[in-house]
Amino acid sequence: MFSGGVKWKGSALPEALEMKNAAITLGVPEKDIIIEDQSLHTLENVLASLLVLDREFHLHRIKRLLVVTTSYHMRRLHINLKTYMPDWINVTLCPVEDNNTRNDNWFLSETGRKRVKNDSAKMIKYVKQGALYDENINI
Numbered sequence: 473m474f475s476g477g478v479k480w481k482g483s484a485l486p487e488a489l490e491m492k493n494a495a496i497t498l499g500v501p502e503k504d505i506i507i508e509d510q511s512l513h514t515l516e517n518v519l520a521s522l523l524v525l526d527r528e529f530h531l532h533r534i535k536r537l538l539v540v541t542t543s544y545h546m547r548r549l550h551i552n553l554k555t556y557m558p559d560w561i562n563v564t565l566c567p568v569e570d571n572n573t574r575n576d577n578w579f580l581s582e583t584g585r586k587r588v589k590n591d592s593a594k595m596i597k598y599v600k601q602g603a604l605y606d607e608n609i610n611i
Contacts, residue, residue: 508520514549515598531561536562539563542570547591555605572584
């Protein structure tokens, strides 16, 4: 399943469709792909994905999900999952690196610093609003 309705600069398609097309190019059969292409931010990714997963598989039957996102975004996604994902569904987190936000280089580029700063600010904002579960994280 690919989730995301945002159309990034230079793309006419929502991110979920971009990822679907890339997966098909890499040999994943289209019949094995489901998408959620309406969400506009991380909380909506989680909530809209739950609806799509329920329609496709029935949530009560799902035991585990493999969740993939960039490493800098994983903490915020993980907190969203802990806040909104049903507790019987276990998640395995699989952070991936990009060119600008690896642990060893995010601070070296304006793009990396901006992404990490924005993601951290959003997490703090949502915790203060009560929209996300609050917990101490080892960094």
